[in-house]
Amino acid sequence: MPSFADNQTQFWIFAFVFGVVTIMGFAAGRWRRPASIHTLEEWGLGGRAFGNWVTFFLLSGDVYTAYTFVAVPTLVYGLGAAGFFPAPFLVIVYPMLFVVLSRFWSVCHVHGFVTPAEFVRARFGSRGLGALVAVLGITATMPYIAVQLIGIEAVFTVMGLPGGWPLTAAFVVLALYTFNSGLRAPALISIVKDALVVWTVLAAFIIVSSNANGWDGVFRVAEARFASTPRTDDGLLLDGHDQLSYVTLALGSAVALFLYPHTLTGVLAARNRGVLRRNLAALPLYTLTLGVLMLLGFAAIFSGIEPVGGDRNTVVPLWFNSAFPEWCAGLAFAAIGVGAMVPAAIMSIAAANLFTRNIYREYIRPDASEAEETTVSKIASLTVKFGAVLVILLLNTQFAVDLQLIGGVVIMQTLPAVAIGLYTSWLHRWALIAGIGAGLVAGLAMLYQIPQVGGPDGATVIREHFGGSAWPLANLGLDTESSIYVGVVALAVNLLVAAVLTPVLRGIDRNGGADRTRPRDYTADEGDPTVRRMSELVDGGTDTEGREHPLLVPRQTRYTPATTYRRR
């Protein structure tokens, strides 16, 4: 076990960065401060006014999390090629989002939606469906927050700290500044995070490249290691039958990433469509940093790293500690620590907004004022974070990982309502609900059938259920070793049920739900009279120099949907 005495330099560097970040977190509340921060759009979306740079940091802070930095290289360390799937996943997701997200941004700004579930509610005229999407979003987000703690925990283990109180202290601080500053806190802090991550990645790349044989030597050692294991699913290249699960995992992860509420929160905070589109062009390049971190899995094999107490998440921090000078390892640890803080804050805000807008205001207090909404959201975000800490401390980390696995499958089921809903309102609301139900049942049934295998030969059954997300096609009676990502199959079931039931239900229930959106809502941009602008809310229809803005509608004449578009 690593001892604290040997890692004091690392700890103090970590603590220093943590202190700086904490001060920034509280100061963020004053950043571009509006007249009142007590509205959900100010607290939960940073005033919907973030430009190119802030949006980039916010989205990269959101997508590339501490858990990614710790768990993904670990996959590569254990499996080689099959663990590299986040690389294609984080490439294909951006062209997909490029088209879809602009429409989402527009419709949400025209109507003032803060959550994807509010959009679904308006599009399909069903508050039940909206609430269902909200519940699925919260369910999928909570374990995602918990796994961020696993990233910090791994760093604490390597520094020789106990897991309990430092983890709790870190999250109390995080909870307080998020409570105080809302989305502005992670937006500001993610700048520090990205600087630390880029520094760490460059340092790592240079260190590995400059060893005697460079990357060539690293891969030679890794190849020999994989050849020496009795496992058949590891190696530097994919086996023929590993390809299906590789591809479906990449595809499914991309779909899930778009649907996670925290991604959409980051998107809604952008100032206009151009900001969003420029960011989607730049974000694939950030995948390179993740790529280098994944390759560190091989570097760890090369350096003969053995995980502390069998906890494979410690592999990457251990490699930093062995390869970097002490102060530099401290910065790398801080990168992981801050890398957990930023997404955890955004995720808890997204979950809290879902609760406030789609459950509290919908079912509990329809007359809630702006200030009350904000208070409820703040308290909900605290609850969510402490829930995550309790899961990690009282239950075990494996439980959080299992839940996150299920969470990915759960969030994918909202695709027909959210993503397809951006293009058509043809699907019937009850068919969507039935599809989600069928997809969840199918997904959970398949996950239940998957055992966790491990041990030296990679074939010993460690646990019988919920052990992974690759479902063997042999379960269908097919004579193949290939397996497929559960989420993709569950989503197919969902889409099939929704598509088959829609014409049937349309025959019975001709009116369906009323669609409250109009075609032009999906292409509106900043400056259009129908788009709600913060400058308008803050300055009362004048621009920054006090002139009345020609394109801004006075508040009271803001678009209110007077016409209801019936579907067909």
Place this chain on the structure above:
Amino acid sequence: MADDFYGRAPYSRSARSSGSRSRSRPDRYVHPDGRTGTADEERPDSSPWHWLLWVPIVIPLMPVLYNDMNPRFLGLPFYYWSQLAFAGLASLVITVVHLATKDR
């Protein structure tokens, strides 16, 4: 009517605070059909350029294309460096499509 639908419409806030009188006050953005909105009604957001986006989506999903050790680059097997290079490809394609469709 809108308020019935939303329980409380998100945009009714200002109407409540400034009284209902202001709601009925005519404004210069009203359309002949009674709705407020932009002059150019619907800007199409589809474009033939969007087909180009399939390239960085489909290629990374075809491991047969890159599941190989050679050629190597900086000592990295083809499998690894090519998948990282796809990030550059995606960035390039999205930039081209963005610039081509920006002005609609």
